[in-house]
Amino acid sequence: MENPAEPVNLPYETPPEAHHRAPARVGTVVWGAVVVLIAALIIFSSQLELSLDAAQTAMWLLLGAGVAMVTAGAVNLFRKK
Numbered sequence: 001m002e003n004p005a006e007p008v009n010l011p012y013e014t015p016p017e018a019h020h021r022a023p024a025r026v027g028t029v030v031w032g033a034v035v036v037l038i039a040a041l042i043i044f045s046s047q048l049e050l051s052l053d054a055a056q057t058a059m060w061l062l063l064g065a066g067v068a069m070v071t072a073g074a075v076n077l078f079r080k081k
Helices: 026-047 054-080
Strands: none
């Protein structure tokens, strides 16, 4: 008879050492930064009564996000070689 206190290893379970964290993706970090910047700009502009052109602000944020993602992709490509 089996001991009920003994842990049972089922075939579909992965061992604890097999769990590892994948690194954060550049796109996730960049888009998260864009969202945080938009929120901060909205809060600061309303609190300080600043008038920001929404279209121009969005264009600059998207340009920065695109440059950051292309640069990170190029760095990642050259690092692998």
